[in-house]
Amino acid sequence: MPKNIIAEALLEIAEGIESGSFAKKPKIGLTILGSEHGVENMLEAARLAKSPAYDIVLIGPKQEGCDLETYEVSSEEEAHKKMEELLDKKVIDGCVTLHYTFPIGVSTIGRVVAPSTGREMLIATTTGTSSLNRVEGMxxxxxxxxxxxxxxxxxxxxVGVLNVDGAKQVERALETLIENGYDLELAESVRADGGAVLRGNDILRGVPDVCVTDSLTGNILMKVFSAFSTGGSYEATGFGYGPGVGKDFDRNICIVSRASGAPVVAHAIKYAADLVMGNFNKVKADEYKAVEGASFDKVIETLQPKKEAAEETETVEAPPKEIVTDSISGIEILDLEDAVQALWKEGIYAESGMGCTGPIVMITEANHAKAEEILKDKGFI
Structure with missing residues (x-):
């Protein structure tokens, strides 16, 4: 047996006796080039993140006086190649890096601290693209x-859905998955009308464990949550933009911003280690298996854009005007006028409007049930 293997085994035994645990410690990489705050910021993050629960490995130029294991590279491009190599060879179990490009189908789950309660909340997602179809992606x-x-x-x-375009469709899709047997708990807004569609109040309080949104909105939220107290140039709180997640993507790569300060980068290192110790890839595989058992693919199909009719759009005249005091929500903004015309065609007077939770069709209270039935039948809600 080679001497270095014997030495490593003896070192692991000694560390196990000291810590009380003989489980193999995760190794988390950190690329140290590219930060707007310099290499020193990344080294400070590594110092802050030191823990007996995992080891930190640097990827970048060798730093004098630094006792951490280092893989030497001279550019960000080289750092990403080395990171991928080390992950694929299982030399490291996860890595924190900046400005990494994920393939389509993979996006990152940010982790923030709600300012009004101190409660942690995940933002799904913050970078990357889960799907080219916005609602499917959400x-x-x-x-x-x-x-x-x-x-x-x-x-x-x-799980709650941020009140952005497509939120109602996503909420309905989640409700369908639950009806199909998927074990999921929807969050409840603190606003008087409740529901799983979240307003600004909800995310400031960290109401859901998981806040679902599109990645561009999620990216803005991460900036606001991380740097609201510093003016934006230095991200001071939170855990960074998180790991890239996709069904068949198994690399544990957690993203931070070039503006992320040492405390955020340090938390990102801990986040990457938490995923390893939580056996993330197995948990993810089990979750996809569970949701696919609830006809996930069929639900996805219902979210695809409707094909335009070949014939010219029929002009429909409005029925006699009525005072509209009731409303139906859950209609996408681009379908709103078509929904109104669908009701006109059935002899129901309706108007389009915008409520506090998004687009609405306004009707009389007497026509509510029939109008809702028509809109469901036509696929608008």
Missing amino acids: LRNAIAGVSVAKSLGIEKPT
Whole structure:
């Protein structure tokens, strides 16, 4: 047996006796080039993140006086190649890096601290693209967020959908999955009308464990949550933009911003280690198996854009005007006028409007039930 293997075994035994645990410690890489705050910021993050629970490995130029294991590279491009190599060879179990490009189908789950309660919340997602179809992407983001939450030890995470375009469709899709047997708990807004669609109040309080949104909105939220107290140039709080998650993507790569300060980068290192210790890839595989058992693919199909009719759009005259005091929500903004005309065609007077939760069709209270039935039948809600 080679001497270095014997030495490593003896070192692991000694560390196990000292720590009380003989489990193999995760190794988390950190690329140290590219930060707007310099290499010193990344080295400070590594110092802050030191823990007996995992080891930190640097990827970048050798630093004098630094006792951490280092793989020497001279550019960000080289750092990413070395990171991928070390992950694929299982030399490291996860890595924190900047400005990494994920393939389509993979996006990142941010982790923030709600300013009004101090409660942690996951933002699904913050960079990357889960799907080229916005609403499908948000639904996939929800599953990715739940997978991460469970690997962090949250047995039954609550899921809410931020009130952006497509939110109502995503909410309905999640409700359908639940009806199909998928074990999921929807969050409840603190606003008087409740529901799983979240307003600004909800995310400031960290109401859901997982806040579902599109990645561009999620990216803005990460900036605001991380740097609201510093003016934006230095991200001071939170855990960074998180791991890239996709069904068949197995590399544990956690993203931070070039503006991320040492405390955020340090938390990102811990986040990457938490995923390893939470057996994330297995948890994720189990979650996708569970949701696919609830006809996930069929639900995804219902979210695809409707094909335009070949014939010219029929001009429909409005029925006699009525005072509209009731409303139906859950209609996408681009379909709103078509929904109104669909009701006109059936002899129901309707108007389009914008409520506090998004687009609405306004009708009389007497016509509510019939109008809702028509809109469901036509696929608008």
